Amino acid sequence: MRPLRTLAVLAALASAALLAPPAQAAATVRTSAATIYRGEGDQLLRVRTTTRPGIVKITHNGEGHLAVWTLAPSGREDDLLANQVGAYKGTSAFNTGTSNRTAAFSIKADGAWTLQVLPLTKARSWSITSRGTGDDVLRLSSTSRGLHRLRIRHSGDGHFAVWTLDANGRTHNLVVNKVGSYNGTVSLPPGTRYASIKANGTWSIVRR
Template sequence: MRSLRTLAALAALASAALLAPPAQAATTVQASAATIYRGEGDQLLRIRATTKPGTVKITHDGEGYFSVWTLSPSGKEDDLLANQVGAYKGTAPFNTSTSNKTAAFSIKADGAWTLQVLPLTKARSWSITSRGIGDDVLRLSSTSRGLHRLKIRHSGDGYFSVWTLDANGRTHNLVANKVGAYNGAVSLPPGARYASIKANGAWSIVRR
């Protein structure tokens, strides 16, 4: 009789465990203009679908493969915001094409991560000399006019690119595109307001 009672108690515990709601994998914090998501491992974050360009500040402290994609309302992958093995820290723009409409962020991770979603207007100020490590987004105080020179350096060994975006946050011009170290001077296209940098090492951009 005692063994039957024990079995019944174990069955009740197992049933309660199966009926219990799953642990929350991501938390959301609203702070002024920013929305911050925190989680661990793979996650699909649904948001209110938007065509408005913005930026995402991203961190990951895992050791394995890490990526963040934007998804359209149909589930199509659009913008690859982060793509790295191991720890990651960077900022990337999204909805830079007029055809994009973001309805979710798809995260692949083996560690803890954060996503801070901000308006594009909150991007880091693009000073005369701007420096950074890894992916970033820069913002001019006004749209570029006339002839200006950009002196660009990159010391990483992976893919490096610099895209300019127009005042509406849409893709404008590709001004640097190289795998590995880069050292060059290019013109700043008229009509540029933002710069999107993809890098795996230290970089600098000097405007003249």
């Protein structure tokens, strides 16, 4: 009887091992306002398909290339949220196009990462003078009206772009699109509620 009991115990342990999640599986934490995913290395995170604009706060502690895409239900790569070599910390907007539908997030990474998915209304407050480093999303307290100026500076050596978004979070205008350092003044398009900044260096935006 003892050998049979031993075999039964071994069989149960083997079955549990087969059913256990892989070591690299992403952990998910949900709160009332956000969903946080944590993992390491390459992952594909399926989510409930949505067309609603939002933001993703991303961190990466690897040394290699990090790329984070939203995927459409067809599997097509849609929004490139992060694209950097080495450590990364930034915030990006997604579903800003009227045809966007996000069904998953694709992560290509060599280190540990986190993704915090939030409503667009949780973007950082856009003060008169806003400063940051790297990718970010800013939110005005109300939609802009009339003629206003933006004094914008960037000290990085990579691509620098500033998109404005309307009150619904949809792409409005591309006000800056340069490579390297930048120092200029542009108009703030009426109807702007958000700004999406893609940068690899420090930047500042002053509203006037």
